Amino acid sequence: MRLFPGIFTTLAAQALLVSVVPGGALVLFLHQTSAFQVEARDRDRLEGFALAAAQAARAGRPLDQLVNELDPQRLGGRVALVNAEGQLIAGPGGAPIMERPVQVEGRTIATARLVSPAQLTDADRRYLAIQYGGIGLIVFALFTAMLVAAYVFARRWTKPQLELYRLSREVVHGDHEIEFEEEGPPETVATMRNLHRIASQFNRLETARRTWLVSISDELKRPAENMGEHFIELCKVEPPLPPELLTGIEEDTHRLIHMAEDLSAIALADLGRLPVTFEQVDPRALIHNAIWTHKTRAEGLHVRLETSTLPEYTILVKWDGARIEQLFGALIDNSLRYTPRNGRIVLGLESSRDAWRLIIDDNAPGIDVMLAQRLFEPFYRSSSRPEESAAASGLGLATARAIVEAHHGRIEASRSPIGGLRVTVILPANPPTA
Template identity: 35%
Template sequence: MRIRLFQQLFILITASVLVAVLSMAAVMALNLQRGFDGYLAARDTEELELFVDLAGRKIAASGGAPALQAGRVTLGGLLGDFAAAQGRPPRPGRPPPGMGPPPGPDGRPLPPPRRGPDGRLPPPPEEFGARLILFDAAHRVIAGPPGAATFPADRGATRPIRSAGKTVALAQLIPRAPIPGGVEARFLTSQYYGALWLAALLTALGALAAWGLARLGARRLGRLKIATDAIAGGDFGYRLPSHGEDEVDDVARNVNRMAESLARLDTARRRWLAEVSHELRTPLSAIRGELDALEDGVRPLDPAAVASLNEEAKRLSGLIEDLHFLAMTDLSGQPCRFVPADAVAICAKTIARFGTQARAAGIALTFETVGDPDPSVRWDVARIEQLLANVLTNALRYTDAPGQVRVVLAAVGTHLQVTVEDSAPGVPPEHLEALFAPLYRLDAARSRVSGGSGLGLAVSEAIVRAHGGTIVAAPSSLGGLAIRIDLPRVVAA
């Protein structure tokens, strides 16, 4: 049988409360028993000391130890005087001043108490006098309850009775024995029952609180389960309410963010497939049109036709290479070969390749360094040249003539910063972050007619990321777009 989370939480919390309450009740009962026993022992000791003081004065007034030995002073008489001094008259049925057990109904003394199966005498009554043993100076029993001679000398409180500075007797008080139905037993029993009822009440309240907490927690986790099931089933629009600041609300907010990310990824995946298929279809359609024209004899098979087909094939090949590069970068990171190189030489070489194209388009292409940067770097030269070529191609393609494209190399701490900025037209600020998305085009400045695939800046961003750098787009001081590339001088393999 499957135990639900609500039941598990309820059982766990209730069991914890029950263990805590029972432990508290046990400790309380133990402390109560020990404390009450200590209180009774302290009261007996105090009463014994008062009796010893009175007995010493009585014996001294009667002639000292000889009076005790001659029987002129008896334990019963001392107990009577002690009761009178304490304001407690002798109880009916108790022995009068003197020794001996209380008389029976016929006036004759009662027989001695019977011993139990274990040979022991029954416990003495709770009264002070019934538990008192009187010894002489030689520790011989003078008076006491039945079995006093066999009572251990190290049990109970013992105090000397002094007369004229000498010990004339010893008084030993037998400890109280638990008597069923006695005052002390009834008091402890009432306290135990009170503790038991308190424990039951606390357990009930704890179980009620556990039920509420477990129910609330299970309900909130149940909503999380419903949300994750919906998201796992493809419903990325499902959202969880989160108004608090606890951990469950944090999880709910994370689930909502996960759903938003998955929705964006799903939309990007669908858009990616649609745009890739469209980009591949464009050169394929051109190649197929050329081949149909050649097959139908509309266009002769001459070097111009072959060159046209070759141009479309190169465009298709470049598009496929860019797509493969981006796919490999997303999957496992594009492998790079980092070698010592000269940053100034890399920039100058790449810019020189575009000099003729820039002049033909009526655009001034310039290169400058700021602060005489140290050119020593450790980069993947081929990838950095591809990065600069993509950015320069984008700048030259979407800059109106007459215009200007400027490349600046500057040192920024342990990094080198390459800035490629062009003149008008510019890019609206709300579109700057989207420029590095694959196949993204801004209609005002980009067109398939110009030959762009929409992958150049995306590939550039992947190369920069592989080198541990950053690339951002911002408005240019020349009126167009500025691409700032920040690369560390040394990249670990």
Template identity: 30%
Template sequence: MRFGITAKLFLAIFATCMLVLITMHWGVRMSFERGFVDYIKQGNAQRVEQLRDALQEQYAQYGDWTFLRNNERLVFKLLHTMDQNEDDGNSMRGWRVRLWVLDAQRNRLFGSPAPIAADSTWQAIRHQGRVVGWVVASPSERLTRDADINFDRQQQRTSWFIVGLSTLLAIIVTWLMARGLLAPVKRLMKGIHRLAAGEFTARVPVNTRDELGRLAQDFNQLATALEKNEQSRRAFMADISHELRTPLAVLRGELEAIQDGVRKADSGSLLSLQNEVSTLTKLVDDLHQLSLSDVGALAYRRVSVDLIQLLHISVASFNERFQKKHIKVITQLPERASAFGDPDRLSQLFNNLLENSLRYTDNGGQLQIRAHTENGVCTLIWEDSAPGVDAEQLARIFDRFYRAERSRNRASGGSGLGLAICKNIVEAHGGRLYASASLLGGLQMTAEFPLHPPES
């Protein structure tokens, strides 16, 4: 039989309660029995002392033991008198031990003919400084009187009744406590089952601030992240199919037109087909680069490099293309900025950013590239002129296949993956890439890299 976590927790708490309850019951019973017997011993000792004092008075009055010989009723009368005159609320009426009265030579004057126990209590009767007799009391190690025995049994019944009632209360309280403590765990289990079944909208309520509450918060964050990832995956697949469908449709239309004789298979039609194939090739290459950078499989051969030198090389390779669009390129760069990175990937980053500005900046505009170093960080800033993007577009500019309507379109040749690849490259170098609105009316891209001392 397999127990659930609720039953296990219930048994653990209940077993602990029962262990504590039984230990307390045993301790209370032992304390009561010992205390009760000690109480009886003290009472008997006091009575024996009282009897001794009474006999001393009688002996002083008569001068010998003749008054007691063959007169056992006198002792009973003295005992009865002490019981009637006893007003102490802490004592109990009645004698619980055997008594003997002996003379100085230890001859028996009063008492049972049974032999005197070796551990009996002896009280000397003195007259004029000498021992004239003894009062002997048998030891009281157990209860002998019916009243004492009935009192002890009553206490036992009461004690066991309390144990039974406490056990019942422990069962009820432990069960409620186990269910209450495990209620958040059960909600988490249900949420995990829903999440495992693909229901990424599953959430669990957070009612506490303890470890279970923090676990519920972490679960909700995980579910939110999985929901966003699922939405991104679906959007990504839709975007890929959309991006691939367009050039394929153009290729199919061109080939059908040539096949039907609508268009001739001349150099113009072949150039159109080649352009669409180039678009597909670039899209596939970008997807491959993005997938490698996402999983961290993009090859990085890190050395000490000069970011400014690599940037100068990239700008020089784009000068002619910027001049054709009459875009003015202004650079404000320091002499050098050493970093630890891959020169090829950093060049790919700079080329992608320059390509992005070249494609999406209107003719006759300008591009400003600035850099400065501070607190061990090199900050590179790209600012281009109109068209710009609004706040909503800025929040999604690094999403895959995302294009702002006014500036990013398929006719420009972009796949919408370049900035996503740039972000992965910068983060792989321990830096940060973010976008903002440019004062020139366009887009500002800021890349931050940790500096590294150049190799000697």
């Protein structure tokens, strides 16, 4: 979370603005003041020159000589004299910037004109350099002080916010036993306390849920196993029971056994204790075994089980073969439940760097992409039709996700290119054992 950099950057930008704008205004004011001073100085000098020219005229001295004697550091090369008719007597031509009359006994005999602006002297430059340097130093000191204040304020203000963010993230990630320091504004501290109470309630509910789930799965496994044994005994009864009754009992028994296995896997995975035994297996063989196991049921539903993009060579990976077969069984069972008559279910295997991508496609009616990931939630059913909901336990895909996560992989659902659902499982070839 980049809360501190964002706040500090905003405050630093404001500090820079508050420092530079007044500093720029001071520089502009100093520049204008200097221009006014130079203009006033030229005005005074031109007045003095006009008086000197009048005195020279009284003494009978030529005025052009007076212009040529002007100091270049003052008005030299910038002043022109014109007679009463406007004819140039001496000096450069050009449009006048300012004018002063040269009068003798109340009569204007000439006009002194300033025809070019003043150039800054070395003294002027030194003065302005000192002033600009002082303003720059003040602006830098002000900006530094405000930057330090911004850092302190941002650090102090964001610390409780970051602590609150940390607590909320821990709660989201399932850590409900959170600890925190009550530091910051009263509203933030109150929010921390409320979050702690919510986390405690979640912790109690989560503990109870996991306990119930494990207990129910354990209690369900025993009668499910007993029903399998009783079904074997029923098949030996003479005279034999009607085939329809035996088929119904067999399907319900298998469904109950699978539900017990799935619920147990989900409960153990929820506790982080799903047992997996990694050994070298061939994924191609596992796919062919899964197709052979479900072939009879698929043919009864008039659905074709096919393979696609299977490598032509033997592949060795370190997976739990039994769990992966259970994974394939859950995925195929889910597709068989929704694939229409004369439909297809296609299993594929593709290489993906140091992992393998298992893909199963069907041409069922398909799903909403926005709801795709909800398929892996326990007891979620994508169909609202009563006959399909009654046949589904809602645990198959949740079990698949538990097995995938135990292998340090990931599972995703999306639209299939053949019109139905695509489930993609990505498993590392050598999952970490710890």
